[in-house]
Each structure stands twice: as structure tokens, then as C-alpha cells.
Amino acid sequence: MATSIGKLSKSFFVKLLVGIIILPFVFWGMGDVFRGGNLNVIATIDSKKVTTQEFISYFKQLNLTEAQIKNLPKTDLMEKALSEYIGRKVMALEIEKSGITINDNSLRDIIKSDNLFFKDNKFSRTEYEKFLLKSNLTAPTFEQNIVQQESRRQFLSSLAGGITIPDVLVENEFKKENQIKTIQYIDLNEYHASKKPTQEEIKELYDKNKSAFVDEFKSIQFAEITPQIISGNNEYDKAFFKQLDILENKVLDGQSFEQSSNENNLKIVSIESINKEKKDKNDKEIKDLSDSLFKKIYEIANEKSPEILKVDSKYFLAEINFIEKKNRSLNDPDVLKLINAQLNFKNKIENNSSIIKDISMGGFDKTKIEKFAAKNNLKLKEYKISNLKQNDIFSEGIIKRIFLTKDGKVDLITDSTLTKNFLVLAVKTQYKKINKDSNVFEKYEAKARLNLTNKIYRIFDENLNQKYKVELNKKTIDRVKSSF
Numbered sequence: 001m002a003t004s005i006g007k008l009s010k011s012f013f014v015k016l017l018v019g020i021i022i023l024p025f026v027f028w029g030m031g032d033v034f035r036g037g038n039l040n041v042i043a044t045i046d047s048k049k050v051t052t053q054e055f056i057s058y059f060k061q062l063n064l065t066e067a068q069i070k071n072l073p074k075t076d077l078m079e080k081a082l083s084e085y086i087g088r089k090v091m092a093l094e095i096e097k098s099g100i101t102i103n104d105n106s107l108r109d110i111i112k113s114d115n116l117f118f119k120d121n122k123f124s125r126t127e128y129e130k131f132l133l134k135s136n137l138t139a140p141t142f143e144q145n146i147v148q149q150e151s152r153r154q155f156l157s158s159l160a161g162g163i164t165i166p167d168v169l170v171e172n173e174f175k176k177e178n179q180i181k182t183i184q185y186i187d188l189n190e191y192h193a194s195k196k197p198t199q200e201e202i203k204e205l206y207d208k209n210k211s212a213f214v215d216e217f218k219s220i221q222f223a224e225i226t227p228q229i230i231s232g233n234n235e236y237d238k239a240f241f242k243q244l245d246i247l248e249n250k251v252l253d254g255q256s257f258e259q260s261s262n263e264n265n266l267k268i269v270s271i272e273s274i275n276k277e278k279k280d281k282n283d284k285e286i287k288d289l290s291d292s293l294f295k296k297i298y299e300i301a302n303e304k305s306p307e308i309l310k311v312d313s314k315y316f317l318a319e320i321n322f323i324e325k326k327n328r329s330l331n332d333p334d335v336l337k338l339i340n341a342q343l344n345f346k347n348k349i350e351n352n353s354s355i356i357k358d359i360s361m362g363g364f365d366k367t368k369i370e371k372f373a374a375k376n377n378l379k380l381k382e383y384k385i386s387n388l389k390q391n392d393i394f395s396e397g398i399i400k401r402i403f404l405t406k407d408g409k410v411d412l413i414t415d416s417t418l419t420k421n422f423l424v425l426a427v428k429t430q431y432k433k434i435n436k437d438s439n440v441f442e443k444y445e446a447k448a449r450l451n452l453t454n455k456i457y458r459i460f461d462e463n464l465n466q467k468y469k470v471e472l473n474k475k476t477i478d479r480v481k482s483s484f
Contacts, residue, residue: 048089070301095151101151159453160457163449170445175431194376197347217273220319220320221319223316257306276298293316348421369425
């Protein structure tokens with residue numbers, strides 16, 4: 001269907017999932033847990049069977065893209081989905097043993113307190129029913145999912161309930177972020193910049209990845225599906241969704257874009273030769289097309305394969321009419337820029353790995369960091385950091401890492417994209433004091449509680465993986481993969 005529970009993850013359910021962990025069983029790569037057997041059973045948890053039908057029903061709700069479905073036999077995406085599904089089943093077994101139940105009164109209170117269903121600042125039954133209609137859901141299905149999510153939330157809350165946090169843990173959390181630290185550091189970006197890729201490396205990477213350096217232009221066509229056109233009404237009501245289902249089923253059965261459009265009197269919009277940046281072959285941007293709709297259409301993988309799309313609460317019939325690919329030469333400035341960026345990133349990883357190896361083997365101390373700077377014509381600078389927000393040189397994330405470095409030790413500290421790379425020697429650390437009666441103490445007590453709770457969850461997760469015997473039917477998994 002054009003809508004499903006999976007597409008609601010950004011609305012109601014996300015509020016219930018805050019703070020809830022998923023407990024997947026990480027089984028891929030473990031050949032000894034696979035078995036043959038009944039093709040109607042895809043896995044067993046202890047003696048309880050997980051049927052192929054129930055897993056496929058769950059899998060279809062994940063709203064995978066056409067490309068993901070096409071590549072299922074080549075990836076472990078289905079195994080990962082099965083892992084998460086088994087994690088949910090195990091959680092349900094634990095919840096059942098704990099005796100946690102959500103009665104009708106609790107369910108009603110959860111629904112009636114959600115702003116999504118409010119009108120004039122109070123719960124509206126009409127808004128709730130409109131939500132179900134637009135989402136193409138029945139009330140029992142939607143409410144059962146709420147029960148499951150709330151049960152998980154209550155169960156996981158019970159694991160860490162009533163914890164008393166020792167003052168020493170609060171103080172340790174405070175010290176991690178509240179220091180006055182004197183350091184010496186080298187900006188390694190200058191070091192990495194001096195090691196430029198050779199022409200041989202550039203050509204080798206280009207030759208290996210020629211198929212990736214192409215201009216792809218897609219000719220697209222789409223038509224908005226409105227209530228006025230297909231149901232004769234102004235509302236997205238039952239009549240609209242009934243007609244939408246009929247249209248979508250015909251498309252899935254092979255009806256062409258033109259046939260569907262003509263049969264439903266849809267107004268077709270066609271755009272010739274547009275690339276992923278929403279520009280034509282003359283580098284002119286197509287402006288009369290929203291970014292969100294364009295992105296959805298452009299993601300359609302195959303030519304002449306129409307799809308029903310939901311974009312910004314509207315529905316569209318769309319297809320890629322034609323795909324044209326053109327190889328880009330090594331002399332193309334954008335190609336050269338991309339290749340240089342890839343090789344520079346690769347060099348950063350290799351250079352950083354070499355330095356980290358030397359550090360781990362005791363190859364860096366105050367004397368050796370000075371020699372490294374002199375040998376590579378780099379500056380060893382001194383700097384004092386007094387708080388996390390002192391971001392004139394280092395970002396907050398890097399300062400947190402610096403604060404974890406013990407006096408006299410050297411560490412290589414980077415950001416997640418390797419844009420910033422520093423070799424840091426911690427010289428002297430002074431810790432600030434915390435007042436037990438302050439709001440600051442409460443803030444770090446909450447952080448200490450969260451860290452301790454996460455440790456409890458990890459231990460619980462590990463225990464569950466040992467407690468339940470999970471067996472997978474590999475033949476059935478392969479068969480299900482091939483059936484999509």
C-alpha cells in the first residue's frame with residue numbers, strides 16, 4: 001500500500017520509542033546457528049517457531065526502496081531485519097514473564113494525551129479517525145502497536161528503576177567536561193596536505209572506477225492524484241483511499257503510466273533529461289518542481305516502472321521514462337576534484353593509522369612529539385583550554401576527547417570526517433569544583449544515571465543473547481530473499 005505503519009515512524013511512535021533500546025541478535029556470519037527444516041519456519045527461539053508468513057508481513061512494513069529489494073540476494077539486509085524482529089520477539093517474551101500489561105484505560109490515556117490528535121487544545125475523536133484514514137490503518141492495528149511500544153518502555157524502565165547514584169560518579173562526570181587543561185598540539189592537516197596524490201595514483205583510481213564517473217540524466221513524468229480527480233470529493237476520505245488502492249493495484253499488476261493516467265484523467269507533467277542536482281544538460285536548474293517530490297521520483301531505479309508516491313501529504317503517480325548515461329573524462333574538473341578528495345581521505349587514514357600505531361607502542365612522548373614536529377616542519381603550539389565552549393581552535397567534541405587525555409600522554413584526536421586532525425600532548429590538568437546543592441550537580445547526576453542505565457541495558461542485552469537459543473533456517477531465508 002502507499003502508506004503503512006513504517007511510514008508513521010516520524011510521528012506518533014517516535015515519541016514512545018525515545019529511550020527504548022532494540023535488542024537484536026547479531027547472528028550473521030555464525031554458520032553453526034543455521035539449519036535446514038520446515039520451509040514455513042524461518043527461525044526458532046528456544047522451541048517457539050517464527051513462521052515465514054509473520055516475518056514477511058513485518059518485512060513488508062519496512063518500506064524498502066526498489067533498489068534495496070532488487071539487491072536483497074546480494075546483501076545481508078534481510079538477515080539484519082530478521083535479527084531485529086527476533087529481538088522484538090524475545091523482548092515480548094521477557095515482558096510477558098514480567099507481568100507487564102497495558103489495559104484499555106492506559107491505552108486510552110496514551111492516545112488522548114497525544115497532541116497529534118488535538119483540536120482546539122483538546123483530544124478530538126474526529127482528528128484521530130482522520131489520522132487513521134490518511135495512514136490507511138485500522139484502529140486495532142494502530143492501538144496494538146502502541147501497546148507493544150508502551151510495554152517495552154515500561155519494561156526497560158523497570159530494569160533501571162530506583163537507582164541511587166553515588167556522588168563519586170557524579171563528580172567523575174563533571175570532571176570529564178569541567179577542566180582547565182594546558183596542552184601542546186600539532187595541526188596534522190598541514191602534515192596531510194604535504195602528501196599530495198601522484199598522477200599515477202589518480203589515473204589508477206580513475207581506471208578502476210570509470211563506471212562511477214558518469215553523468216546520469218533521467219527523463220521523468222508524474223501526475224498528482226487528488227481526491228477531486230479520483231473520488232469526486234475534496235477530502236482524503238475512505239472513497240479516496242479505495243480508489244487509490246485500485247489505481248495502485250493496477251500499477252503493480254503492470255498497467256503503464258500512460259494507461260493509468262488516461263484512465264483516471266490525471267494531468268501529466270513531463271521533464272526531459274534532468275540530473276540528480278535537478279539541472280538539465282545546459283546546467284539550468286528546474287525550479288517548478290519541489291525538492292521533496294524530485295528526490296522521491298529520482299530514486300526510482302528502473303525505466304518504465306511507475307510507482308505511487310506520497311510526498312508532503314500528497315499522492316503522485318510517477319515514473320522514470322528514460323535514463324541516459326555519459327562517461328566523464330579524467331580531465332573533467334569535477335572528476336579530478338572527487339578523485340583527489342578520495343585519495344586525500346585515504347592518505348589521512350593511512351597516515352593517522354601509522355601515528356596511532358606508534359602511540360600505542362609507546363612511540364610518542366614529549367621528546368618524540370618535538371622531533372616529529374621538527375622532522376616534518378610542523379609547529380608545536382601551546383594552548384590552554386578552560387571550558388568546552390572555547391571553540392576558536394577545537395570543536396566541543398574534540399575538547400571532550402582532549403579532556404580525557406591524561407597528563408604526559410599523547411593522543412591523535414580527529415573529528416568524525418577527518419576534517420580536523422590534531423596530535424595532542426596533555427601537559428597539565430586542573431579540575432573545577434562542583435557544588436552538591438546546585439542545579440549543575442543535578443545535571444551531572446542525570447548524566448551519571450544515564451550512563452549507568454545504559455550499562456545495565458548492555459548487560460541485560462548480553463544475558464538475553466545467552467539465555468535464548470536462536471536457530472535460523474537458511475534455506476527459508478534464501479527462498480524468501482529470492483521471492484521479492
